[in-house]
Every structure is written in C-alpha cells, then in structure tokens.
Amino acid sequence: MSKKILITRIIPQIAHELLTQAGFEVNVWQGDGPMTQPELIERARQADALLSLGADRLNQNFFDQCGHLDVIAQFAVGYDNIDVAAATQAGIPVSNTPDVLSEATADIAFGLMIAVSRKMFYLHKTIEQGQWKKFEPLKNLGIELTGKTLGIFGMGRIGMVMAQRCQGAYKMKVIYHNRSRNEEAEKLYGARYVSFEELLKESDVLSVHSVLSAETRGIFNKASFSKMKKSSIFINTSRGGVHKEDDLIDALQTKAIWGAGLDVTNPEPMQPDNPLLSMPSVAVLPHIGSATEEARYGMARLAAQNIIEFYANGKMLTCVNPKVLSISKEK
Numbered sequence: 413m414s415k416k417i418l419i420t421r422i423i424p425q426i427a428h429e430l431l432t433q434a435g436f437e438v439n440v441w442q443g444d445g446p447m448t449q450p451e452l453i454e455r456a457r458q459a460d461a462l463l464s465l466g467a468d469r470l471n472q473n474f475f476d477q478c479g480h481l482d483v484i485a486q487f488a489v490g491y492d493n494i495d496v497a498a499a500t501q502a503g504i505p506v507s508n509t510p511d512v513l514s515e516a517t518a519d520i521a522f523g524l525m526i527a528v529s530r531k532m533f534y535l536h537k538t539i540e541q542g543q544w545k546k547f548e549p550l551k552n553l554g555i556e557l558t559g560k561t562l563g564i565f566g567m568g569r570i571g572m573v574m575a576q577r578c579q580g581a582y583k584m585k586v587i588y589h590n591r592s593r594n595e596e597a598e599k600l601y602g603a604r605y606v607s608f609e610e611l612l613k614e615s616d617v618l619s620v621h622s623v624l625s626a627e628t629r630g631i632f633n634k635a636s637f638s639k640m641k642k643s644s645i646f647i648n649t650s651r652g653g654v655h656k657e658d659d660l661i662d663a664l665q666t667k668a669i670w671g672a673g674l675d676v677t678n679p680e681p682m683q684p685d686n687p688l689l690s691m692p693s694v695a696v697l698p699h700i701g702s703a704t705e706e707a708r709y710g711m712a713r714l715a716a717q718n719i720i721e722f723y724a725n726g727k728m729l730t731c732v733n734p735k736v737l738s739i740s741k742e743k
C-alpha cells in the first residue's frame with residue numbers, strides 16, 4: 413500500500429507532483445490558514461509522513477499522539493515550531509529547507525537596511541498623506557552606509573549572503589557573533605569574530621540571522637539595546653522572538669538606537685496600531701523573507717525530495733536530527 417503524505421498548506425505544486433510521481437498518496441490541507449492543533453493531530457494520525465509549515469505546532473502533545481509518523485519534512489529553514497527532542501525521542505527524522513531561501517532572505521535584510529537608513533517607508537507614507545509641499549534642506553535626513561560596520565548575529569548561510577551584499581555594495585567591515593567560528597566567512601569577507609558585548613558596542617548595522625532557541629529568545633532586550641550605538645540600525649529577518657518588541661519600541665522612542673527594520677515581529681502578525689509603524693526610521697514587512705517564486709519553489713522541491721529520499725534509501729538531504737536515520741524503527 414502506498415504511503416500517505418499530509419501537506420499542511422497549499423504550497424508550490426512541485427511538491428505534490430514529485431510525491432505523486434514517486435507513488436505516494438498525497439493529501440493537501442485546503443484551508444487558507446493553518447489547521448488548529450486538534451485538526452492537525454487528527455489528520456496526521458491518518459498519514460505516514462508530514463510536510464509541515466512554520467505555523468504548525470509540533471510539540472510534545474503532538475508527538476505523544478503522532479509518534480507513528482515515519483518522517484517530517486518542514487517547508488522552512490527555521491524549525492522552532494518543532495520540538496526536535498520529542499521527534500527524536502519518537503524516532504522521527506525531521507528535515508528543513510536551508511540554502512534555497514538564503515538569497516531571498518538576505519535581500520530582505522539588505523533592503524530593510526537601506527530603507528531604514530533613508531526613512532523610505534515613512535517618507536512614502538507622507539506623500540500619500542499630502543505632506544510633500546516643498547524642499548526641506550534640514551529635514552528627512554538619513555545616514556549613509558559606506559564604510560560602516562555590519563554586525564551579524566548568527567553567521568550561517570543567510571548571514572553570509574548579507575555580509576557579501578554589504579561588503580560588495582558599501583565596503584562595510586564585517587564583525588559577527590555565533591555559536592562557533594565561521595572560518596569561511598572570515599576568509600571570504602574578512603569577518604571578525606567578536607563577543608556578544610562587542611557586537612552590540614561596535615555595530616553600525618546589527619543584523620539578526622540566528623535561530624530562535626532557549627539561548628537566543630529575547631536576547632535583544634532593554635539591556636542589549638542600551639549598549640548599542642545611538643546611531644545604529646537593528647535589523648531582524650530571522651524570528652521575532654529573538655527581540656523583545658516593547659524594549660525595541662522603548663529603545664527607538666528614547667533614541668537609544670537610531671532605527672530598525674523588521675521582517676519578523678513579536679508577536680506575528682503585527683497589529684496595525686503598533687507604534688513601530690509610525691516611526692520615521694522604522695521599516696516593517698510581513699515575514700516575506702522567503703517569498704520569491706524561486707525560493708518557495710526550491711523549498712517545496714527540497715521538502716518533497718527529503719520525503720522521497722527517506723523512503724527510497726533511508727537518507728534525507730537536509731535532516732536536522734540525523735542520528736535518528738541510523739536507528740531503524742519498528743512502526
């Protein structure tokens with residue numbers, strides 16, 4: 413009997429095509445939002461494998477009830493929605509979709525940096541509001557980026573593309589803080605490894621590209637913002653949980669930092685009355701880092717390939733808990 417794959421949202425068709433061509437029975441949730449957890453559990457109990465999205469809460473409760481699953485392929489590079497320890501305990505390998513979205517996500521970080529530095533989103537709104545009356549020699553002034561210091565928090569694949577963009581366009585000096593040294597970034601971009609404290613103190617632009625974990629949750633808070641330069645710009649395109657949004661609002665209102673660009677907020681979605689939306693040197697986007705035709709196609713393809721590889725030869729292209737793959741599981 414063919415294996416049943418549940419895809420938890422409508423994603424690019426390529427995933428469905430590859431999986432059906434490989435002989436699987438594919439069921440795609442047709443709702444225009446994520447399933448509630450009881451719905452997800454009920455449907456996952458009838459499936460052998462899951463192609464999940466970031467909004468699905470795959471926590472201990474989920475694994476207590478769906479420990480029968482053979483494999484989970486996540487349609488995202490981040491997998492903080494999945495309790496990987498519980499999946500591992502249940503013997504379920506989990507994969508994500510790195511690389512295919514690095515260029516797209518770094519473009520958003522790079523674009524937000526420029527937009528903030530010249531107050532673009534805010535000034536666009538002033539025109540809509542009929543406030544462009546005359547030339548103002550001393551108004552609407554931004555700051556330039558050439559030769560400034562870029563601080564990367566989380567020098568992984570996306571952080572490296574951001575470093576490359578900033579160095580190529582603005583000859584920015586690159587410093588970074590990471591769980592471990594990234595020798596490739598040091599060699600390619602002359603990136604200098606610094607402590608978290610130094611990163612806060614020295615960055616003109618501080619761009620977050622880390623995972624959301626127990627160590628990084630809320631790490632950008634009142635204490636951290638107060639150590640940053642008053643002229644600095646904070647960019648976050650990873651997960652909103654890495655910053656404390658009230659502390660960020662306060663840091664901008666008290667001018668502890670100069671500006672902020674966010675593609676991820678805390679919570680998501682951001683409410684329309686959020687004070688960040690009316691600040692001149694702030695730019696906010698609705699979590700669109702990977703939202704290009706190319707990246708979303710690549711994510712769908714890679715997620716499907718992970719499931720196909722798993723059933724064909726017990727391997728996955730991008731498994732996040734590979735030790736599970738070496739342990740055969742009696743289902």
Ligand code: 8YV
Nearest residue numbers: 465466467487488489490702
């Ligand atoms: C996704 C993302 O859009 O890859 C990630 O980690 O945040 C985004 O690319 C989202 O998580 C959908 O699953």
